[in-house]
Amino acid sequence: MSARLQGRTALVTGSTDGLGVGIARALADEGAFVIVSGRSAARGEKVVAEIAERGGAAVFVRADLARGGPAVRELAAAAQAAAAANGGGEGGGGGGPLDILVNNAAMLIAPSPTAEISEDLIDGALAVNVKAPILLTGLIAPGMAARGHGAIVNVGSINGLVGMAGSALYSTTKAAIHSLTKSWAAEYGPSGVRVNTVSPGPTATERNLAFEDHIAPIIARTPSRRMGTPDEVAKAVVFLVSDDALNIHGATLTVDGGLSAI
Numbered sequence: 001m002s003a004r005l006q007g008r009t010a011l012v013t014g015s016t017d018g019l020g021v022g023i024a025r026a027l028a029d030e031g032a033f034v035i036v037s038g039r040s041a042a043r044g045e046k047v048v049a050e051i052a053e054r055g056g057a058a059v060f061v062r063a064d065l066a067r068g069g070p071a072v073r074e075l076a077a078a079a080q081a082a083a084a085a086n087g088g089g090e091g092g093g094g095g096g097p098l099d100i101l102v103n104n105a106a107m108l109i110a111p112s113p114t115a116e117i118s119e120d121l122i123d124g125a126l127a128v129n130v131k132a133p134i135l136l137t138g139l140i141a142p143g144m145a146a147r148g149h150g151a152i153v154n155v156g157s158i159n160g161l162v163g164m165a166g167s168a169l170y171s172t173t174k175a176a177i178h179s180l181t182k183s184w185a186a187e188y189g190p191s192g193v194r195v196n197t198v199s200p201g202p203t204a205t206e207r208n209l210a211f212e213d214h215i216a217p218i219i220a221r222t223p224s225r226r227m228g229t230p231d232e233v234a235k236a237v238v239f240l241v242s243d244d245a246l247n248i249h250g251a252t253l254t255v256d257g258g259l260s261a262i
Contacts, residue, residue, distance in 0.1 A: 038060075057086075
C-alpha cells in the first residue's frame with residue numbers, strides 16, 4: 001500500500017458496483033479513508049470488507065440519488081459526519097470537510113433510438129447523472145474552499161465527447177458533466193479546490209458487458225483494440241486527486257484506449 005492520500009477522506013458516489021468499486025479500492029490503497037455510497041447495503045458492506053482485507057479503511061453510507069434533493073442532502077450530511085468521526089479529513093482537526101469527492105454515480109442507459117426514449121427515462125437520467133452531482137458538489141465544495149484545498153473528480157464518458165448512435169440521452173448527461181468540470185474549475189480553483197474529469201471509454205464492468213454486442217464495433221476501431229478495466233480508470237482518478245496533479249484544473253483525462261483521438 002502506498003500513502004499518497006494518507007490522512008485524507010474521500011466520498012465516492014455509486015461505489016457499490018462497477019467503476020465505483022475500483023475507484024474506492026484504489027483510493028483506500030493509497031491511504032485515504034473512503035466513504036462508499038450506493039443503494040445496496042449488502043454490496044456496500046462487501047466493498048468495505050474488501051477494502052479492510054487489503055489493509056484500508058472505509059465505511060458505507062446508503063444513498064439513492066434518484067430520490068433527488070433530500071437524498072443528496074442526507075448523503076452529504078452522513079459523509080460529513082463520517083469524516084468528522086474519522087478525524088475530519090486531511091490533517092485531522094475533527095469535523096472538517098471532505099478532502100476528495102468523486103462524482104461517479106450514474107444511470108446507465110441501454111442504447112436506443114431517440115424516438116424511443118421516454119420522458120420518465122429522461123427525468124431519471126438527469127436526476128442521477130446531472131442533478132445529483134450539481135447538488136452534492138454545491139454542498140461539499142464550499143467546505144473544501146473554506147479550508148483552501150480539495151479535489152473533485154467527475155466521472156464522464158467518451159460518450160460525452162464523441163457522437164454515438166443510440167446514445168443521445170446518456171451522451172447528453174455526460175456532456176453536461178464535462179461542462180460542469182470546467183465551470184467548477186473556474187469557480188473553485190482560486191480557492192485551492194481542483195476539479196477534473198476522468199472520461200472512460202468502453203470499460204469491462206458487469207453492466208457494460210451486458211451490451212457487448214453494441215460495444216464490439218466500437219472496440220474494433222479503438223487503437224488499443226480492447227476494453228479498458230476499472231482499475232485503469234481508478235488509477236487515473238487517484239492521479240488527479242493526488243499531489244502529483246496539483247496544477248491540473250478543469251482537465252479531461254481520457255482513459256479510452258485512444259478512441260477519442262481518432
